[in-house]
Amino acid sequence: MAHVTLLTASDGMNMLLANKFADQATAMGHTTDIVDLMGLEWPVYTNKLVKSGFEPEGVKDIMSRMDKGDGWVSIAPEYNGSLPSALNNTVAWLSKQGDDFRALFNGRKVGLATHSGGGGDHVIMAMRQQFGYLGCNVIGRSLTSNFSKEASPETIESILTQLCA
Numbered sequence: 001m002a003h004v005t006l007l008t009a010s011d012g013m014n015m016l017l018a019n020k021f022a023d024q025a026t027a028m029g030h031t032t033d034i035v036d037l038m039g040l041e042w043p044v045y046t047n048k049l050v051k052s053g054f055e056p057e058g059v060k061d062i063m064s065r066m067d068k069g070d071g072w073v074s075i076a077p078e079y080n081g082s083l084p085s086a087l088n089n090t091v092a093w094l095s096k097q098g099d100d101f102r103a104l105f106n107g108r109k110v111g112l113a114t115h116s117g118g119g120g121d122h123v124i125m126a127m128r129q130q131f132g133y134l135g136c137n138v139i140g141r142s143l144t145s146n147f148s149k150e151a152s153p154e155t156i157e158s159i160l161t162q163l164c165a
């Protein structure tokens, strides 16, 4: 049994997709935790805020929940051919807690999924680049879905199987 942390960068269709991952992971005997990144409403990372000693609300709790994950699935909509701000901004804050920007990320297994307006390949590539840069072991198989392409249960199972191995 593994613990899967689902990082969801929007509270719309991508939250529904996170719930699909959670249901399938539970059916496979794993435990899950959905972390709603959009719901954090952390302010935009700025040097001024950092210099003032500002700490995003609940950051230690979020880091602890993420750290408990044997693997993460990052589930995000494509925005302008790239990452949505909720994901990019959260990662910026998390990478600046402590001295080592990779501390929370290095060696972490990460699966990728999206519900986007179009194909979603750009956000998958952007997440692969960002999590890879941070030292994560990003799984090759990824899931894309949109209003004319439902999320494939077989792909979800394949990602979870590799994540929880």
Ligand SMILES: Cc1cc2nc3c(=O)[nH]c(=O)nc-3n(C[C@H](O)[C@H](O)[C@H](O)COP(=O)(O)O)c2cc1C
Pocket: 010, 011, 012, 013, 014, 015, 077, 078, 079, 080, 081, 082, 115, 116, 117, 118, 119, 120
């Ligand atoms: C600011 C913004 C930019 C977007 N850019 C893209 C895009 O580049 N490619 C795409 O496929 N969809 C794009 N979309 C559409 C979203 O990816 C799509 O509506 C997605 O399903 C929203 O997910 P949600 O319901 O979880 O919020 C964009 C949406 C917004 C709000």
